[in-house]
Amino acid sequence: MIIDCHGHFTTVPPALHAWRKQQLEGQGLSGRPLEISDDELRACLEDKQLRLQRERGLDLTLFSPIAGQMGHHLGTPEQSVEWSELANNLIHRVCGLYPRNFVGVCQLPQSASAADFGIAASVVELERCVNELGFVACNLNPDPSGGFWQAPALTDRRYYPLYEKMVELDVPAMVHVSGSCNPCHHHVGAHYLNGDTSAFMQFLLAPQLFQDFPGLRFVIPHGGGAVPYHWGRYRGLAQDLGFEKLKGGVLDNVFFDTCVYHQDGVDLLTKVVPTENILFGSEMVGAVKGMDPETGQYYDDTKRYVQATPHLSEAQRHAVFAGNVLRVYPRLARHLNAV
Numbered sequence: 001m002i003i004d005c006h007g008h009f010t011t012v013p014p015a016l017h018a019w020r021k022q023q024l025e026g027q028g029l030s031g032r033p034l035e036i037s038d039d040e041l042r043a044c045l046e047d048k049q050l051r052l053q054r055e056r057g058l059d060l061t062l063f064s065p066i067a068g069q070m071g072h073h074l075g076t077p078e079q080s081v082e083w084s085e086l087a088n089n090l091i092h093r094v095c096g097l098y099p100r101n102f103v104g105v106c107q108l109p110q111s112a113s114a115a116d117f118g119i120a121a122s123v124v125e126l127e128r129c130v131n132e133l134g135f136v137a138c139n140l141n142p143d144p145s146g147g148f149w150q151a152p153a154l155t156d157r158r159y160y161p162l163y164e165k166m167v168e169l170d171v172p173a174m175v176h177v178s179g180s181c182n183p184c185h186h187h188v189g190a191h192y193l194n195g196d197t198s199a200f201m202q203f204l205l206a207p208q209l210f211q212d213f214p215g216l217r218f219v220i221p222h223g224g225g226a227v228p229y230h231w232g233r234y235r236g237l238a239q240d241l242g243f244e245k246l247k248g249g250v251l252d253n254v255f256f257d258t259c260v261y262h263q264d265g266v267d268l269l270t271k272v273v274p275t276e277n278i279l280f281g282s283e284m285v286g287a288v289k290g291m292d293p294e295t296g297q298y299y300d301d302t303k304r305y306v307q308a309t310p311h312l313s314e315a316q317r318h319a320v321f322a323g324n325v326l327r328v329y330p331r332l333a334r335h336l337n338a339v
Helices: 014-025 038-046 049-055 077-097 119-131 157-169 187-205 208-212 228-240 263-272 302-308 314-328 331-338
Strands: 003-008 060-064 102-107 137-140 173-175 218-220 254-257
Touching: 003 314, 014 077, 038 049, 038 077, 060 077, 077 102, 077 119, 102 119, 119 137, 119 157, 157 208, 173 187, 187 218, 187 228, 228 263, 263 302, 302 314, 314 331
Parallel strands: 003 060, 060 102, 102 137, 137 173, 173 218, 218 254
Antiparallel strands: none
16 A cells, blocks of 8 residues: 655645635635535546546545645734635545545644734644544644744744644644745745754754653655755764754654655665655645656656665565554544545
Protein backbone atom coordinates (compact mmCIF):
# COMPACT_ATOMS: atom_id res chain seq x y z
CA MET A 1 0.00 0.00 0.00
CA ILE A 2 1.19 3.54 -0.79
CA ILE A 3 -0.13 6.39 1.35
CA ASP A 4 0.55 9.98 0.32
CA CYS A 5 0.68 12.04 3.51
CA HIS A 6 0.69 15.40 1.74
CA GLY A 7 -2.19 16.38 -0.52
CA HIS A 8 -4.16 19.61 -0.96
CA PHE A 9 -7.41 20.22 -2.81
CA THR A 10 -5.72 22.54 -5.32
CA THR A 11 -8.24 21.76 -8.09
CA VAL A 12 -11.27 23.21 -6.29
CA PRO A 13 -14.17 24.67 -8.30
CA PRO A 14 -13.89 28.45 -8.91
CA ALA A 15 -16.90 28.99 -6.64
CA LEU A 16 -14.70 28.41 -3.57
CA HIS A 17 -12.29 31.20 -4.51
CA ALA A 18 -15.21 33.48 -5.34
CA TRP A 19 -16.76 32.82 -1.93
CA ARG A 20 -13.51 33.69 -0.14
CA LYS A 21 -13.01 36.84 -2.20
CA GLN A 22 -16.49 38.11 -1.36
CA GLN A 23 -16.04 37.27 2.29
CA LEU A 24 -12.83 39.28 2.58
CA GLU A 25 -14.35 42.19 0.67
CA GLY A 26 -17.24 42.31 3.16
CA GLN A 27 -17.29 43.86 6.60
CA GLY A 28 -17.85 40.72 8.64
CA LEU A 29 -19.03 37.15 8.34
CA SER A 30 -20.37 36.06 4.99
CA GLY A 31 -23.06 33.71 6.19
CA ARG A 32 -23.56 32.53 2.61
CA PRO A 33 -23.63 28.81 1.80
CA LEU A 34 -21.07 27.45 -0.63
CA GLU A 35 -22.92 26.27 -3.70
CA ILE A 36 -20.88 23.43 -5.19
CA SER A 37 -22.56 20.23 -6.31
CA ASP A 38 -21.19 16.71 -5.90
CA ASP A 39 -20.90 16.48 -9.67
CA GLU A 40 -18.70 19.60 -9.71
CA LEU A 41 -16.46 18.06 -7.07
CA ARG A 42 -16.16 14.84 -9.02
CA ALA A 43 -15.29 16.73 -12.19
CA CYS A 44 -12.52 18.64 -10.42
CA LEU A 45 -11.03 15.47 -8.97
CA GLU A 46 -11.47 12.82 -11.65
CA ASP A 47 -9.34 14.54 -14.28
CA LYS A 48 -6.56 15.62 -11.92
CA GLN A 49 -6.05 14.24 -8.43
CA LEU A 50 -7.76 10.90 -8.97
CA ARG A 51 -6.35 10.34 -12.45
CA LEU A 52 -2.79 10.96 -11.26
CA GLN A 53 -3.35 8.91 -8.13
CA ARG A 54 -4.35 5.93 -10.30
CA GLU A 55 -1.68 6.46 -12.93
CA ARG A 56 1.07 6.64 -10.30
CA GLY A 57 -0.17 3.71 -8.27
CA LEU A 58 -0.99 5.61 -5.10
CA ASP A 59 -3.68 4.15 -2.87
CA LEU A 60 -4.67 6.89 -0.45
CA THR A 61 -4.00 10.61 0.03
CA LEU A 62 -4.24 12.63 3.23
CA PHE A 63 -6.18 15.59 1.87
CA SER A 64 -6.41 19.13 3.22
CA PRO A 65 -7.52 22.57 2.00
CA ILE A 66 -5.16 24.53 -0.24
CA ALA A 67 -2.25 25.55 1.99
CA GLY A 68 -1.54 28.74 0.09
CA GLN A 69 -5.14 29.86 0.51
CA MET A 70 -5.42 29.36 4.28
CA GLY A 71 -4.64 33.06 4.48
CA HIS A 72 -4.17 33.45 8.21
CA HIS A 73 -2.84 36.96 7.64
CA LEU A 74 -6.09 38.02 5.96
CA GLY A 75 -9.38 39.22 7.43
CA THR A 76 -10.60 39.06 11.01
CA PRO A 77 -10.32 36.17 13.47
CA GLU A 78 -14.05 35.55 12.99
CA GLN A 79 -13.63 35.38 9.22
CA SER A 80 -10.77 32.90 9.66
CA VAL A 81 -13.07 30.64 11.69
CA GLU A 82 -15.82 30.82 9.09
CA TRP A 83 -13.38 30.22 6.24
CA SER A 84 -11.72 27.26 7.96
CA GLU A 85 -15.05 25.60 8.72
CA LEU A 86 -16.16 26.03 5.13
CA ALA A 87 -12.88 24.72 3.67
CA ASN A 88 -12.81 21.75 6.04
CA ASN A 89 -16.43 20.87 5.31
CA LEU A 90 -15.58 20.76 1.62
CA ILE A 91 -12.74 18.33 2.31
CA HIS A 92 -15.18 16.22 4.31
CA ARG A 93 -17.50 16.07 1.32
CA VAL A 94 -14.65 14.91 -0.91
CA CYS A 95 -13.71 12.19 1.57
CA GLY A 96 -17.35 11.09 1.68
CA LEU A 97 -17.46 10.80 -2.09
CA TYR A 98 -14.13 8.94 -2.28
CA PRO A 99 -13.50 7.28 1.10
CA ARG A 100 -10.98 4.83 -0.40
CA ASN A 101 -8.94 7.62 -1.97
CA PHE A 102 -8.93 10.53 0.50
CA VAL A 103 -8.79 11.07 4.26
CA GLY A 104 -9.19 14.52 5.77
CA VAL A 105 -6.58 16.79 7.31
CA CYS A 106 -7.91 20.09 8.60
CA GLN A 107 -7.03 23.72 8.22
CA LEU A 108 -6.93 25.62 11.52
CA PRO A 109 -8.45 29.10 12.03
CA GLN A 110 -5.19 30.71 13.06
CA SER A 111 -5.20 34.47 12.72
CA ALA A 112 -2.46 37.07 12.78
CA SER A 113 -4.92 39.65 14.14
CA ALA A 114 -6.19 37.57 17.09
CA ALA A 115 -4.74 38.18 20.54
CA ASP A 116 -3.91 34.47 20.89
CA PHE A 117 -3.18 34.04 17.16
CA GLY A 118 -6.31 31.92 16.89
CA ILE A 119 -5.15 29.08 19.13
CA ALA A 120 -8.38 28.82 21.14
CA ALA A 121 -10.44 28.71 17.95
CA SER A 122 -8.03 26.17 16.49
CA VAL A 123 -8.59 23.83 19.43
CA VAL A 124 -12.35 23.96 18.82
CA GLU A 125 -12.03 23.35 15.08
CA LEU A 126 -9.52 20.53 15.51
CA GLU A 127 -11.84 18.72 17.89
CA ARG A 128 -14.80 19.17 15.52
CA CYS A 129 -12.88 17.91 12.51
CA VAL A 130 -11.47 14.85 14.28
CA ASN A 131 -14.49 13.80 16.32
CA GLU A 132 -17.29 14.79 13.92
CA LEU A 133 -15.69 14.66 10.46
CA GLY A 134 -13.22 11.81 10.95
CA PHE A 135 -10.08 13.78 10.10
CA VAL A 136 -6.72 12.32 11.13
CA ALA A 137 -4.46 15.40 11.45
CA CYS A 138 -4.20 19.16 11.04
CA ASN A 139 -2.00 21.66 9.25
CA LEU A 140 -0.27 24.14 11.57
CA ASN A 141 1.03 27.43 10.19
CA PRO A 142 4.26 28.57 11.91
CA ASP A 143 3.83 32.07 10.43
CA PRO A 144 0.24 33.38 10.48
CA SER A 145 1.55 36.82 9.48
CA GLY A 146 2.20 35.66 5.91
CA GLY A 147 5.93 36.06 5.50
CA PHE A 148 6.75 38.59 8.24
CA TRP A 149 7.21 36.13 11.13
CA GLN A 150 5.38 38.13 13.79
CA ALA A 151 3.97 35.16 15.74
CA PRO A 152 5.77 33.38 18.58
CA ALA A 153 7.81 30.27 17.89
CA LEU A 154 5.91 26.98 17.71
CA THR A 155 7.50 26.02 21.01
CA ASP A 156 5.94 28.98 22.84
CA ARG A 157 3.57 28.08 25.67
CA ARG A 158 0.76 29.95 23.94
CA TYR A 159 0.48 26.92 21.65
CA TYR A 160 0.16 24.50 24.55
CA PRO A 161 -3.68 24.32 24.58
CA LEU A 162 -3.54 23.16 20.96
CA TYR A 163 -0.81 20.63 21.71
CA GLU A 164 -2.80 19.29 24.66
CA LYS A 165 -5.72 18.69 22.31
CA MET A 166 -3.48 17.08 19.67
CA VAL A 167 -2.11 14.64 22.24
CA GLU A 168 -5.59 13.93 23.61
CA LEU A 169 -6.91 13.18 20.11
CA ASP A 170 -3.68 11.40 19.09
CA VAL A 171 -3.24 13.39 15.89
CA PRO A 172 -0.10 14.95 14.38
CA ALA A 173 0.28 18.33 12.74
CA MET A 174 1.95 19.00 9.43
CA VAL A 175 3.87 22.26 9.77
CA HIS A 176 2.82 24.22 6.70
CA VAL A 177 2.91 27.95 5.99
CA SER A 178 0.31 29.64 3.82
CA GLY A 179 0.65 32.47 1.33
CA SER A 180 3.32 35.13 1.59
CA CYS A 181 2.52 38.82 1.38
CA ASN A 182 6.21 39.69 1.73
CA PRO A 183 7.66 40.23 -1.77
CA CYS A 184 11.06 39.07 -0.51
CA HIS A 185 9.71 35.54 -0.01
CA HIS A 186 8.04 33.80 -2.93
CA HIS A 187 5.39 31.59 -1.36
CA VAL A 188 6.39 28.16 -2.77
CA GLY A 189 10.01 28.82 -3.77
CA ALA A 190 11.14 30.48 -0.55
CA HIS A 191 8.44 30.90 2.12
CA TYR A 192 7.48 27.21 2.23
CA LEU A 193 11.09 26.09 2.59
CA ASN A 194 11.89 28.90 5.04
CA GLY A 195 8.98 27.73 7.18
CA ASP A 196 10.15 24.12 7.17
CA THR A 197 13.72 25.00 8.12
CA SER A 198 12.68 27.55 10.75
CA ALA A 199 10.25 25.15 12.41
CA PHE A 200 12.91 22.44 12.73
CA MET A 201 15.31 24.89 14.38
CA GLN A 202 12.59 26.05 16.75
CA PHE A 203 12.01 22.47 17.83
CA LEU A 204 15.74 21.85 18.20
CA LEU A 205 16.17 24.91 20.44
CA ALA A 206 13.35 24.01 22.84
CA PRO A 207 13.60 20.37 23.88
CA GLN A 208 11.33 21.16 26.83
CA LEU A 209 8.36 21.04 24.45
CA PHE A 210 8.75 17.31 23.88
CA GLN A 211 9.46 16.69 27.55
CA ASP A 212 6.11 18.35 28.29
CA PHE A 213 4.40 16.50 25.42
CA PRO A 214 6.30 13.28 24.68
CA GLY A 215 3.49 12.06 22.41
CA LEU A 216 3.39 15.20 20.27
CA ARG A 217 4.21 14.61 16.58
CA PHE A 218 5.02 17.02 13.77
CA VAL A 219 5.58 16.36 10.08
CA ILE A 220 7.81 18.89 8.35
CA PRO A 221 7.00 18.84 4.63
CA HIS A 222 9.00 19.44 1.47
CA GLY A 223 11.73 17.10 2.67
CA GLY A 224 12.43 19.30 5.67
CA GLY A 225 13.43 22.39 3.68
CA ALA A 226 17.17 22.94 4.04
CA VAL A 227 17.55 20.58 7.00
CA PRO A 228 18.75 17.37 5.28
CA TYR A 229 21.23 19.30 3.15
CA HIS A 230 22.72 20.80 6.34
CA TRP A 231 22.36 17.69 8.50
CA GLY A 232 25.85 18.15 9.93
CA ARG A 233 25.03 21.71 10.95
CA TYR A 234 22.00 20.60 12.96
CA ARG A 235 23.78 17.62 14.50
CA GLY A 236 26.62 19.93 15.43
CA LEU A 237 24.33 22.60 16.85
CA ALA A 238 22.58 20.03 19.03
CA GLN A 239 25.99 18.88 20.26
CA ASP A 240 27.30 22.42 20.86
CA LEU A 241 24.16 23.35 22.79
CA GLY A 242 24.45 20.30 25.01
CA PHE A 243 21.21 18.74 23.75
CA GLU A 244 20.46 15.12 23.00
CA LYS A 245 21.60 13.81 19.62
CA LEU A 246 19.03 14.30 16.88
CA LYS A 247 18.22 10.59 16.91
CA GLY A 248 16.86 9.98 20.37
CA GLY A 249 16.15 13.70 20.74
CA VAL A 250 14.05 15.84 18.43
CA LEU A 251 13.64 13.01 15.92
CA ASP A 252 11.45 11.13 18.37
CA ASN A 253 8.74 13.68 17.57
CA VAL A 254 9.60 15.23 14.19
CA PHE A 255 9.27 13.62 10.76
CA PHE A 256 9.88 14.61 7.12
CA ASP A 257 7.98 13.90 3.92
CA THR A 258 9.36 13.14 0.46
CA CYS A 259 8.02 16.22 -1.37
CA VAL A 260 11.41 16.76 -3.00
CA TYR A 261 11.20 17.02 -6.75
CA HIS A 262 14.36 15.43 -8.08
CA GLN A 263 16.21 12.15 -7.62
CA ASP A 264 19.36 13.62 -6.08
CA GLY A 265 17.27 15.36 -3.43
CA VAL A 266 15.45 12.18 -2.40
CA ASP A 267 18.75 10.28 -2.47
CA LEU A 268 20.19 12.80 0.00
CA LEU A 269 17.08 12.72 2.19
CA THR A 270 17.07 8.93 2.42
CA LYS A 271 20.82 8.79 3.01
CA VAL A 272 21.08 11.20 5.93
CA VAL A 273 17.68 11.10 7.66
CA PRO A 274 16.78 7.91 9.56
CA THR A 275 14.28 5.88 7.56
CA GLU A 276 11.79 5.78 10.43
CA ASN A 277 11.50 9.57 10.17
CA ILE A 278 10.59 9.67 6.47
CA LEU A 279 6.99 9.57 5.22
CA PHE A 280 5.93 9.34 1.61
CA GLY A 281 4.36 12.55 0.27
CA SER A 282 4.00 14.15 -3.13
CA GLU A 283 1.86 17.32 -2.82
CA MET A 284 0.86 16.53 -6.39
CA VAL A 285 -0.96 19.16 -8.44
CA GLY A 286 0.62 21.57 -5.99
CA ALA A 287 3.71 23.74 -5.95
CA VAL A 288 5.31 22.26 -9.09
CA LYS A 289 2.90 20.92 -11.70
CA GLY A 290 5.06 20.60 -14.81
CA MET A 291 7.13 17.88 -16.43
CA ASP A 292 10.90 17.63 -16.10
CA PRO A 293 12.38 17.82 -19.63
CA GLU A 294 15.46 15.92 -18.45
CA THR A 295 13.47 12.85 -17.42
CA GLY A 296 10.18 13.15 -19.29
CA GLN A 297 8.34 12.64 -15.99
CA TYR A 298 6.39 14.97 -13.75
CA TYR A 299 8.51 16.67 -11.08
CA ASP A 300 5.97 15.80 -8.38
CA ASP A 301 5.86 12.07 -9.18
CA THR A 302 7.86 11.39 -6.04
CA LYS A 303 7.06 7.68 -5.98
CA ARG A 304 9.61 7.21 -8.78
CA TYR A 305 12.36 8.79 -6.71
CA VAL A 306 11.61 6.71 -3.61
CA GLN A 307 11.54 3.55 -5.70
CA ALA A 308 14.86 4.40 -7.39
CA THR A 309 16.93 5.61 -4.44
CA PRO A 310 19.73 3.17 -3.55
CA HIS A 311 19.65 4.06 0.14
CA LEU A 312 16.53 2.07 1.04
CA SER A 313 16.06 -1.67 1.35
CA GLU A 314 12.72 -3.10 0.30
CA ALA A 315 11.62 -3.23 3.92
CA GLN A 316 12.62 0.40 4.41
CA ARG A 317 10.84 1.39 1.20
CA HIS A 318 7.66 -0.25 2.50
CA ALA A 319 8.04 1.68 5.76
CA VAL A 320 8.33 4.99 3.89
CA PHE A 321 5.39 4.23 1.60
CA ALA A 322 2.98 3.11 4.32
CA GLY A 323 4.31 1.82 7.64
CA ASN A 324 5.72 5.11 8.91
CA VAL A 325 2.61 7.03 7.86
CA LEU A 326 0.37 4.61 9.77
CA ARG A 327 2.59 4.97 12.84
CA VAL A 328 2.60 8.77 12.81
CA TYR A 329 -1.11 9.01 11.94
CA PRO A 330 -2.64 6.30 14.18
CA ARG A 331 -6.24 7.32 13.44
CA LEU A 332 -5.63 6.38 9.82
CA ALA A 333 -5.71 2.67 10.66
CA ARG A 334 -9.21 3.07 12.05
CA HIS A 335 -10.32 4.65 8.79
CA LEU A 336 -8.79 1.84 6.72
CA ASN A 337 -10.53 -0.75 8.85
CA ALA A 338 -13.86 1.01 8.33
CA VAL A 339 -13.85 1.32 4.53
